[in-house]
Amino acid sequence: MKITENIILSHGLKLDEYAKIKSLLNREPNYLELGIFSAMWNEHCSYKSSKVHLKKLPVKNKNVIQGPGENAGVIDIGDDDAIIFKIESHNHPSFIEPYQGAATGVGGILRDVFTMGARPIALLNSIHFGSPNNLKTKNLLNGVVSGIGGYGNCIGIPTVAGETKFNSTYNENILVNAMAVGLANKNKIFYSKAKGINKPVVYVGSKTGRDGIHGASMASAEFDDNSEEKKPTVQVGDPFTEKLLMEACLELMKEKSIISIQDMGAAGLTSSSVEMAHKGNLGIELDLDKVPCREENMSPYEMMLSESQERMLIILEDGKEESAKKIFTKWDLDFVVIGKTTEARDLSLKFKNQSVASIPIEALSSKAPVYDRKWSKKKLSKKKISLKDLKKVKFENAFLKIFSSPNHSNKKWVTDQYDQMVMGDTIERSGADAAIIKIHNKDKAVAVTVDSSANYCKSNPNNGGKQIVCENWRNLISVGAKPLAITNCLNFGNPENPEIMGEFAENILGIKEACEFLDFPVVSGNVSFYNGTNKNNIFPTPVIGGVGLIKNLKRIQNHRFKKLNSQIILIGKTFGHLGQSVFLDEVYSLREGLPPEVNLSNEKNNGEIVINLINKNLINSVHDVSSGGIILALAEMSISSSIGIKINKPKKLSNIFEFFFGEDQSRYIVEVDNNNSPKVEKFLKENNTYYENIGTTQKDFFELEKELKISVKDLYEANNKWYNNYNAFKS
Amino acid sequence: MNSSVIVFPGSNCDRDVADALTKLQFKNKMVWHKDSELPKSDLIVIPGGFSYGDYLRSGAIAAKSNILKEIIKAANSGCPVLGICNGFQILIETGLLKGALLRNKNLKFISKDVYLKVLGNENKFCKNFKKGKVIKLNIAHNEGNFFTNSDHLKELEDKDLIPFKYCDKNGTINESSNPNGSLNNIAGILNEKKNILGMMPHPERMIDNLISNTDGVELFSSILN
Numbered sequence: 001m002k003i004t005e006n007i008i009l010s011h012g013l014k015l016d017e018y019a020k021i022k023s024l025l026n027r028e029p030n031y032l033e034l035g036i037f038s039a040m041w042n043e044h045c046s047y048k049s050s051k052v053h054l055k056k057l058p059v060k061n062k063n064v065i066q067g068p069g070e071n072a073g074v075i076d077i078g079d080d081d082a083i084i085f086k087i088e089s090h091n092h093p094s095f096i097e098p099y100q101g102a103a104t105g106v107g108g109i110l111r112d113v114f115t116m117g118a119r120p121i122a123l124l125n126s127i128h129f130g131s132p133n134n135l136k137t138k139n140l141l142n143g144v145v146s147g148i149g150g151y152g153n154c155i156g157i158p159t160v161a162g163e164t165k166f167n168s169t170y171n172e173n174i175l176v177n178a179m180a181v182g183l184a185n186k187n188k189i190f191y192s193k194a195k196g197i198n199k200p201v202v203y204v205g206s207k208t209g210r211d212g213i214h215g216a217s218m219a220s221a222e223f224d225d226n227s228e229e230k231k232p233t234v235q236v237g238d239p240f241t242e243k244l245l246m247e248a249c250l251e252l253m254k255e256k257s258i259i260s261i262q263d264m265g266a267a268g269l270t271s272s273s274v275e276m277a278h279k280g281n282l283g284i285e286l287d288l289d290k291v292p293c294r295e296e297n298m299s300p301y302e303m304m305l306s307e308s309q310e311r312m313l314i315i316l317e318d319g320k321e322e323s324a325k326k327i328f329t330k331w332d333l334d335f336v337v338i339g340k341t342t343e344a345r346d347l348s349l350k351f352k353n354q355s356v357a358s359i360p361i362e363a364l365s366s367k368a369p370v371y372d373r374k375w376s377k378k379k380l381s382k383k384k385i386s387l388k389d390l391k392k393v394k395f396e397n398a399f400l401k402i403f404s405s406p407n408h409s410n411k412k413w414v415t416d417q418y419d420q421m422v423m424g425d426t427i428e429r430s431g432a433d434a435a436i437i438k439i440h441n442k443d444k445a446v447a448v449t450v451d452s453s454a455n456y457c458k459s460n461p462n463n464g465g466k467q468i469v470c471e472n473w474r475n476l477i478s479v480g481a482k483p484l485a486i487t488n489c490l491n492f493g494n495p496e497n498p499e500i501m502g503e504f505a506e507n508i509l510g511i512k513e514a515c516e517f518l519d520f521p522v523v524s525g526n527v528s529f530y531n532g533t534n535k536n537n538i539f540p541t542p543v544i545g546g547v548g549l550i551k552n553l554k555r556i557q558n559h560r561f562k563k564l565n566s567q568i569i570l571i572g573k574t575f576g577h578l579g580q581s582v583f584l585d586e587v588y589s590l591r592e593g594l595p596p597e598v599n600l601s602n603e604k605n606n607g608e609i610v611i612n613l614i615n616k617n618l619i620n621s622v623h624d625v626s627s628g629g630i631i632l633a634l635a636e637m638s639i640s641s642s643i644g645i646k647i648n649k650p651k652k653l654s655n656i657f658e659f660f661f662g663e664d665q666s667r668y669i670v671e672v673d674n675n676n677s678p679k680v681e682k683f684l685k686e687n688n689t690y691y692e693n694i695g696t697t698q699k700d701f702f703e704l705e706k707e708l709k710i711s712v713k714d715l716y717e718a719n720n721k722w723y724n725n726y727n728a729f730k731s
Numbered sequence: 732m733n734s735s736v737i738v739f740p741g742s743n744c745d746r747d748v749a750d751a752l753t754k755l756q757f758k759n760k761m762v763w764h765k766d767s768e769l770p771k772s773d774l775i776v777i778p779g780g781f782s783y784g785d786y787l788r789s790g791a792i793a794a795k796s797n798i799l800k801e802i803i804k805a806a807n808s809g810c811p812v813l814g815i816c817n818g819f820q821i822l823i824e825t826g827l828l829k830g831a832l833l834r835n836k837n838l839k840f841i842s843k844d845v846y847l848k849v850l851g852n853e854n855k856f857c858k859n860f861k862k863g864k865v866i867k868l869n870i871a872h873n874e875g876n877f878f879t880n881s882d883h884l885k886e887l888e889d890k891d892l893i894p895f896k897y898c899d900k901n902g903t904i905n906e907s908s909n910p911n912g913s914l915n916n917i918a919g920i921l922n923e924k925k926n927i928l929g930m931m932p933h934p935e936r937m938i939d940n941l942i943s944n945t946d947g948v949e950l951f952s953s954i955l956n
Binding site: 155 | 744750943
């Protein structure tokens with residue numbers, strides 16, 4: 001087939017990129033080779049627009065065993081245990097086909113983790129939908145939630161934490177980010193780097209079908225009005241087969257047979273084989289007649305670009321084929337030697353005894369384009385928020401409006417669809433600041449959480465990046481964990497637009513600064529560009545997934561009030577910052593001003609103080625203050641425990657709206673027994689930590705003098721009605 | 732006491748229930764579905780999960796597996812058999828228990844802690860529970876909506892073959908305390924000889940206060956002595 005301009009463009013390649021392909025090959029590529037280039041050179045696989053910026057992130061410290069560049073990041077949690085984790089996006093497929101898109105997002109990230117030798121122990125997700133009033137939203141919400149549940153529940157890994165948000169910026173491009181966390185022995189971690197010549201290359205798992213062809217290229221372009229037609233590029237998930245594949249791989253990993261292993265994710269057989277060969281400085285030769293196919297007459301092009309799920313590529317030690325095959329046969333999975341490693345550093349493909357493609361590995365990997373795209377600095381808003389300019393509202397009405405809004409309602413409707421308890425180690429489930437998963441049969445646990453704040457990032461990308469890292473850190477601290485490392489999923493619009501590229505570049509700088517200051521490195525991640533439709537880009541939405549360690553299971557904390565008449569202390573200073581707050585957004589439909597400043601040294605100090613208080617066993621409960629301010633944090637503590645609170649009016653700041661709805665950072669609320677409060681206050685003073693006594697727990701009522709008095713039961717009802725009403729059957 | 736936990740492709744609560752049994756001093760063995768012999772067992776457990784992906788009717792394929800022939804033999808000769816969640820679905824598909832498990836009334840997967848009232852304790856699975864006790868266990872299923880014909884329902888009620896019904900915190904059994912639409916709030920049933928128990932809730936998830944509670948312990952300890 002003659003390669004025409006149309007064919008090049010429909011492969012998502014630019015004409016200058018095609019010229020580069022020709023010069024790398026010293027000839028025209030054939031159609032199959034063009035397909036392979038398009039699969040490897042697209043944004044999703046090559047990180048061509050993000051690479052130069054990602055390099056700036058801190059990726060190492062003494063706990064990091066493996067940073068970015070492998071299937072997932074690996075950190076040391078002591079006693080030979082390692083935690084392997086990563087977050088990844090599946091935005092585009094989920095918008096086109098919500099159930100399968102979300103399900104395969106979960107499946108893909110799980111493979112990334114067990115490929116490295118870890119048994120997955122927890123799943124998390126961050127899902128963002130358009131406005132609830134958008135006609136597509138309800139269907140997308142239902143499909144995505146069922147898909148996430150469908151996959152995780154079936155494979156038997158608990159889905160323990162996440163966030164579900166609504167914002168009209170996602171009306172035509174939802175976000176579905178899935179994170180998996182696994183546990184491995186730190187001396188038995190498996191990497192994708194090939195080693196040795198003439199080693200057998202083995203295909204295991206499901207058969208290859210025609211689904212998902214060009215999925216990665218689809219995810220590297222903006223949507224337009226015809227996006228529905230892209231449905232065939234969405235893969236179909238089979239969690240049952242993945243469960244078998246996982247068990248078989250983990251069983252094989254107990255033996256010394258594997259040289260390297262790589263899952264077939266985006267760009268399927270192409271990217272997995274190129275990746276392994278590239279890392280090992282080798283070539284790879286595949287005999288495509290041997291690839292197990294689900295359908296008849298599949299062409300080499302289809303086989304190489306299919307994104308059928310639940311498949312792996314393994315390079316075995318010599319002579320281990322038989323024993324390895326036994327394991328896969330036991331689990332009723334395909335196991336076929338389809339090729340070998342070679343000295344010549346090419347990807348060579350044979351089909352029907354003919355060579356059908358031969359491309360230098362380097363051309364597909366290290367010589368792929370890298371762009372330092374133009375970017376412009378964000379013009380920051382100078383608008384000062386003054387309540388005097390706004391219509392007066394009653395405090396109680398404003399509070400209840402926020403507390404019963406889609407973004408702040410209880411998410412039980414979502415999380416009740418996820419099995420959170422399977423594997424028997426879930427100590428703290430969804431709804432907490434972070435979920436806590438016990439390390440099986442050991443006296444320690446990990447805390448895991450995901451966060452994002454798109455409104456902040458839109459208004460000030462640099463500051464927003466810092467803020468999410470800090471919020472994640474705070475969430476881990478709030479359950480008694482020492483924060484160890486993060487993974488990030490960077491969801492942005494079109495990188496060819498300098499403003500969007502600027503959002504990305506500045507956001508990375510913000511993340512970098514916070515991670516460096518807090519010694520909280522980035523060990524894995526994923527970039528998703530081109531989130532938008534017809535030039536409407538989404539708000540920049542980096543999602544941060546964090547992992548922390550709890551060494552003493554007796555010092556776990558949560559946000560539920562424990563006792564009546566205990567003191568409620570707010571740690572950290574309140575300035576009453578309302579710019580970009582939930583209060584302005586929900587009550588006035590305004591997204592104005594700048595997000596709150598992040599003071600990293602306060603953040604670090606206050607976090608360390610709280611961890612100290614937890615370890616000294618001086619507090620009964622703790623909750624971080626985030627979107628919605630103090631009043632929302634208190635309300636959450638109240639309804640989760642059925643204990644009320646009498647809240648004090650602020651002494652210094654006279655405006656109660658600013659005080660209670662302000663979103664200043666670095667703050668925690670702690671509950672302290674009366675007899676412990678002198679000790680706690682002394683400790684805070686000694687450490688120059690700002691605090692205020694803001695109330696006392698009481699029976700039954702959530703109360704702020706003259707402004708608000710509502711029974712905890714009614715408060716619970718207010719927080720628990722939105723999802724059920726929204727999703728109720730209407731005939 | 733010896734217990735056997737059956738492992739099908741797609742079982743995913745096999746480790747959890749094996750851990751619970753071991754914690755309660757059972758000597759447990761895992762039994763692969765392709766095996767044609769059962770180890771000597773004083774208790775056979777069919778665990779939760781998605782056997783064969785449950786792509787056909789839940790439990791339907793597992794019910795035809797090799798090992799099930801042996802389980803049926805053992806059950807008919809009086810060996811206690813406990814089916815939890817997918818295990819309950821499999822027991823129904825084999826005919827060892829009667830009735831059907833339909834899709835949950837709300838057509839969604841439901842995973843949450845629910846209250847159960849222990850109605851009958853005169854059987855080997857529940858004798859350590861106080862009759863009328865309200866316990867809290869976790870459910871996690873798509874098809875747990877128990878249904879049967881009126882004769883069978885009458886038999887179940889009359890012969891004390893319903894050890895657990897869904898209720899609220901105070902033990903009230905009514906529509907609002909029914910999570911999945913089960914007939915008469917039924918959460919688990921026994922066969923007529925009372926040596927086979929099928930239940931949707933997961934007792935193995937409730938054996939440790941750090942994780943949840945210990946309301947599941949009495950079930951396993953009942954079988955022990």
